[in-house]
Amino acid sequence: MTTVDWSPIWISLATSVTATAFTLVTGLAAAAWRERRSGPAMALVDGIFLLPLVLPPTVVGFFLLLLFGRNGPIGKLLFRFGATIVFSWPATVIAASIVAFPLMYLTARAALEQVDPQFLQAARTLGASEWRVFREIALPLAWPGVLAGTILSFARALGEFGATLMIAGNIPGKTATIPIAIYFAVEADDIQRAIAWCAIDVVISLALLGGLYYWTNAQGPGRARWARR
């Protein structure tokens, strides 16, 4: 090993954080939107939202390639503005967001559903707009569940491999995340490098999840006083 390329660490972290932020917003919005609706059409909506969880990541990646590729509907449109998504860093974010989305959506929906509707109704009779009801009542009461969804999404985004490889490839310094670096190290028979990356991945995952766990359990006594058993 001559000079070590540390870039997969930063690429992995930047991708996961961006994808998690993206999923938090879209997953929460989708869950809040879906919670107010019912009917047979919603079963289809649920199916579509959960598809990335069920399909093999390579299939998700292939679909994304078809969509964002030079001849795909989105790819064509972006190309007209001089942008190419495929095999660029944003492609890693898109892949990680799509595969992490169902976890955020599912957990957020479960969390919002278990908020006692009496609180929301009380807020409405007190003159609160629907946005205020969501922002000040539903979201804080569902927060522990939403946080769990965020952690799950982050974990899933950090471990993403298949879809990323399909749409973003292995471009060192641009799209090569830790899982991809491991795969290509093994393929190149560089077992030592593979082991090193695996160790780094374990350390990063443990540190981040442990840190998140610690942070969510120690949000200061003042704010958590209402929820203490």
Added chain:
Amino acid sequence: MPLEIQIAKALADFALDVSFTTGNSPLSILGPSGAGKSMLLRCIAGLEHPDRGRIVLNDRVLFDSEKSLQLPARERRVGMLFQHYGLFPHYTLGENIAFGLRHLPDDERRRRVEALLERAHIAGLENRYPREVSGGEQQRAALARALAIEPEALLLDEPLSALDTHLRSQMEAQLQEAFEQYAQPALLVTHNIEEAYRLGEQLLVLSRGKVAAFGSKDNIFLNPPSMEVARLTGCKNFSRARAIDGHHIEAVDWNCRLLVSRDVAGSHAYAGIRAHHIHFVESNGDAGTGENIFPGWLVRASETPFRVTLYLHLHQPPGRGGEYHLQAEVTKEKWKRLRDRPLPWQASLSADAIFLVRE
């Protein structure tokens, strides 16, 4: 009238179909569980939408199905006190009360919250979270929060049912006080007969979604329009009845002839008398000679702390089955005097207390 309601809504196994108007005084809505009482309140508050009808509050149309008008709950200015209070658990009592006052400047809002805390007798608790205070204090805060928005009508959904007996009478007094100061339409839903009577000036009896009785509470208790209303307002004694002449009926199930003061004309099918209206003649001199006085044998007695319910068999000693004709209710003192006297006792069914209903 300040509040006019006329709504219909299909529910799972019956239809809610009510119309009434009410003034600036508390109205008790009495009915068994599942009669549609809470649904009625929720329709007025805008939390549920009726299928048809019209709701008008102080000339403001809150709901009108013909004009497809449906004011959202936040614009109705209708205060609601929920059965389990619905205090936001992540806000302090002060923040809860301030929730509906967001539009006010900071110092004005603080002044209002302080005044409301004071009035609800929970000053000093504004920094506590709901789960850190007692059930009674939670209820006071919830009432203060509902009144904070200066609602044009106040709806209370079983406000006392979650409290224990001791707190209940205390809170009842407080509600009465609040009603006096409030002087706007207040609707109180309950299945407790005494609570309904004490807190409401007017009474509405709801049964399977329909108004079974509506009007002055005294009149409904004295002259219930139907057997169902009599039952729902706590009457225990009924007998099939046949008119004999203008003033007398034959009470078939009680096996006797009764003088009644109500108009017998018309085809009344049943006679009824409330348990506490049955008296016992204590002097032995002219026992059994007056009108509506019958010998009664005690089948069994059921004691509560202050009152005793006596199950009576009229005319002859009861059989082994424990069957009885009437339930009478007497005070503990009366019971102490009565219980050692020899049977039969002379039970008096006052003509003024006997009411007649068609069904």
